[in-house]
Amino acid sequence: MQYRTDPASGNRLSALGLGCMRFPGYQLGRPDAKAAQDIISRAVERGINYLDTAYLYPGNEACVGMALEKLGLRDKVFIATKLPHASCKRTEDFDRFFNEQLKRLRTDHIDYYLMHNITSPAQWEHVAALGIKDWIARQKREGRIRQIGFSYHGSADDFPRMLDAYDWDFVQVQYNYANEHYQAGTAGVMEAHARGLAVFVMEPLLGGRLVDKLPRAAQEILKKARAGHLQTPADWGLSWVWNHPQVTMLLSGMASTEQVDQNASIADAALPKAMTPSQLETIARVVEVFERFNRVPCTGCNYCMPCPQGINIPGCFAAYNASFAYGRWTGLSQYFTASAVRTASPKLVSNCIHCGKCARHCPQQIDIPARLEDVRHRLQPGPVDAALRVLARFRRDGAAE
Ligand code: SF4
Ligand code: SF4
Numbered sequence: 373m374q375y376r377t378d379p380a381s382g383n384r385l386s387a388l389g390l391g392c393m394r395f396p397g398y399q400l401g402r403p404d405a406k407a408a409q410d411i412i413s414r415a416v417e418r419g420i421n422y423l424d425t426a427y428l429y430p431g432n433e434a435c436v437g438m439a440l441e442k443l444g445l446r447d448k449v450f451i452a453t454k455l456p457h458a459s460c461k462r463t464e465d466f467d468r469f470f471n472e473q474l475k476r477l478r479t480d481h482i483d484y485y486l487m488h489n490i491t492s493p494a495q496w497e498h499v500a501a502l503g504i505k506d507w508i509a510r511q512k513r514e515g516r517i518r519q520i521g522f523s524y525h526g527s528a529d530d531f532p533r534m535l536d537a538y539d540w541d542f543v544q545v546q547y548n549y550a551n552e553h554y555q556a557g558t559a560g561v562m563e564a565h566a567r568g569l570a571v572f573v574m575e576p577l578l579g580g581r582l583v584d585k586l587p588r589a590a591q592e593i594l595k596k597a598r599a600g601h602l603q604t605p606a607d608w609g610l611s612w613v614w615n616h617p618q619v620t621m622l623l624s625g626m627a628s629t630e631q632v633d634q635n636a637s638i639a640d641a642a643l644p645k646a647m648t649p650s651q652l653e654t655i656a657r658v659v660e661v662f663e664r665f666n667r668v669p670c671t672g673c674n675y676c677m678p679c680p681q682g683i684n685i686p687g688c689f690a691a692y693n694a695s696f697a698y699g700r701w702t703g704l705s706q707y708f709t710a711s712a713v714r715t716a717s718p719k720l721v722s723n724c725i726h727c728g729k730c731a732r733h734c735p736q737q738i739d740i741p742a743r744l745e746d747v748r749h750r751l752q753p754g755p756v757d758a759a760l761r762v763l764a765r766f767r768r769d770g771a772a773e
Contacts, residue, residue, distance in 0.1 A: 373419025374639050376620050378570040380541040381519055383450065383483075385621045387614060388639040389422035389572065390415045390632075392436050393429045394625035399674060401430035407628075409439040414629040416445055418636035424572075424623050425477075426454040426488055427469055433476035441478045451477060454488035454523060457499045466499075466507045474516070481515055486544060487522040489675075489735050493533045496522070505538065523574065524556055525735035531560040535567060542570035546735075547619070548578050549612045549655050550662050554669070565618035573613050573622045579671030582609040582662070585690065587697035590661040597654040601641035610638050612655055617644035665697040668743050669736050676730035676740060682719040684710045685730055685740060692747045700750075707751040713760055716767040720760065721748045 374387040395403040395411065412423065423440075425432045433453060440446045453473055460466060474480060490496060511517040521542035524531060535543070543564045545556040552558045564571050577583050583605045586594075594608050602608055613622050622639075626632050647655075670689035679685055687710030695703020711719050721744045730740045752760065 373636060374614075374643065375419075378519075378542065378620055379565075379568050380570050385422050385450065385570075386420045386639070387621055387642075388420055388635055389424055389452075389621045389623040390420050391574065391623040391625035392423055392425045392432055393673075394627045395432065395435065396627055398429070398432070403429075403431050403435045405435055405438060408435045409442060410629055411626060411632060412436070412439045412445065413443055414632045415626070415636075416443075416448055418632055420632070420636065421448065422450045422452065422484075422621060422623075424452040424484075424574075426486075427456045427473055428454070428488060433473055437477035437479065446479055450483035451479060452484035452486065453477065453482055454486040455499075457487050457490075457495060457504075460499055460502060460504075463503045463507070466502070466504060470511070470516075481518060483518045484542065485511075485517045485520055490522045490524050490534060491526040491735065491737060493526075493530055493537055496534060496537050500537075519570075521569075521572075524560075525737070526555065528553070528555065528557050528559060531556045532563060535564060535569075540569055542572060542620070544572040544574055544623070546575040547573040547613060548576050548582060548609060550578055550582060550659055550666070551575070552659075561616065561618050570620040571618055573619050575671055576613045576622050576624060577606060577609045579673060581666070581671065581693075582606075585693065585697070586658075587661050587665045590658045593654060593657050593661065597651065599651075601638060602651065606634065607638050607642075608655065608658075610635065611642035611647060614639070614642040615645060615647045615652075665693065667693055667696055667746070668738060670738060671736060673735060675733045675735060679719075679724075679730055680727065681723040681725060682717075683721060683724060683744070684712075684719060685744070687711075688721055688744060688747050688751075689738075692743075692750060695750060704751055704756070707747070713763065714767075716764065718760065718764055720752060721745075722752060722757065 375384045376387050378385055396407040397404040423436060425436045455469060487496060508520050519541040521540050521544060523544040525546060545560055547561055561571055586605050591605060594605055602611060613619055624635050626635060668689045670686055672686040674686060676685050688707060691703050691706035691710050694706050724741055724744050726741045734740060
């Protein structure tokens with residue numbers, strides 16, 4: 373395993389961190405404890421020493437805590453988890469959430485603690501007004517929090533304001549070759565590094581969009597340029613992030629021991645500044661193709677779910693993007709699966725009542741109801757809509773008989 377030094381603490385961190393959010397079963401809110409244990413065990417065997425979870429990942433902290441206790445690995449890893457700051461209404465809430473997190477994680481301290489999913493400095497100002505600065509200082513003094521930071525999904529302009537707002541130890545930003553100018557972007561990574569902060573990268577493969585959902589033309593470009601350890605789209609995407617010496621660690625949400633093995637092998641080989649000018653040129657060509665097809669920047673994180681109307685929001689956006697990348701029939705077929713058209717009550721995008729609940733939670737700040745309208749126009753136009761309604765009525769009548 374390749375290790376990099378956290379400039380703020382001096383900790384030696386594996387260049388690859390284990391994002392725990394996507395353990396099998398996460399879509400149902402019930403991560404599989406046995407699978408999680410196997411993944412964590414393999415990750416530590418492969419040299420990974422950083423695990424990232426959050427209060428808001430359903431069942432995840434408890435799953436991680438139980439696995440570490442069973443495996444006896446607490447002292448071998450750094451644990452990162454996050455405060456659900458939007459749910460903090462009073463000063464006492466900081467203790468309430470934090471104590472619950474310690475209990476779930478079966479530990480007496482958190483190595484890396486984050487304000488979760490900051491999209492605007494106003495969110496920090498809200499908890500600052502409740503006294504969080506004093507609270508953090510006390511936790512640090514008492515050794516219950518070791519390093520403090522924030523995960524960020526806001527604009528490039530607001531990012532330096534967040535850096536100025538507190539004496540942070542680290543930041544966690546979305547960064548990959550398709551997002552150089554999106555959210556914190558390259559400028560944010562450089563700025564945080566220049567200030568002596570550790571820089572942790574999330575979404576290095578854009579929730580899989582830079583792997584299996586990469587447009588065919590882009591996959592062809594990468595295939596033709598294969599060399600050394602750069603064989604698959606994942607190799608290219610991860611190596612591009614690690615090519616930056618300013619990046620302390622990259623988090624990957626691994627859902628199987630095989631993924632751990634694959635990513636750990638890339639981490640061994642992908643050293644800082646290792647990519648050649650011609651390989652970087654290849655990536656630039658892939659970005660050009662990707663941008664032509666990437667109509668909705670959904671990463672499939674599921675934060676917007678559940679929708680009260682049952683709409684599979686990430687599934688519908690994936691189908692919409694696929695309709696540009698792979699053709700309208702592929703998109704339609706994916707849309708029919710995502711919206712359960714073979715049942716008596718399909719969850720079509722036209723069922724959206726524009727309540728806005730989903731958009732409030734989207735880290736990519738997608739105007740979800742508006743973009744679902746785009747999906748409806750493309751994948752559920754008049755004739756398709758009429759056919760789906762007839763089909764649904766037929767199924768309902770059949771079920772009633
Ligand atoms: S706005 Fe539409 S898609 Fe979003 S939660 Fe409400 S009904 Fe569901
Ligand atoms: S729409 Fe936003 S919140 Fe929902 S899955 Fe996509 S990126 Fe995540």
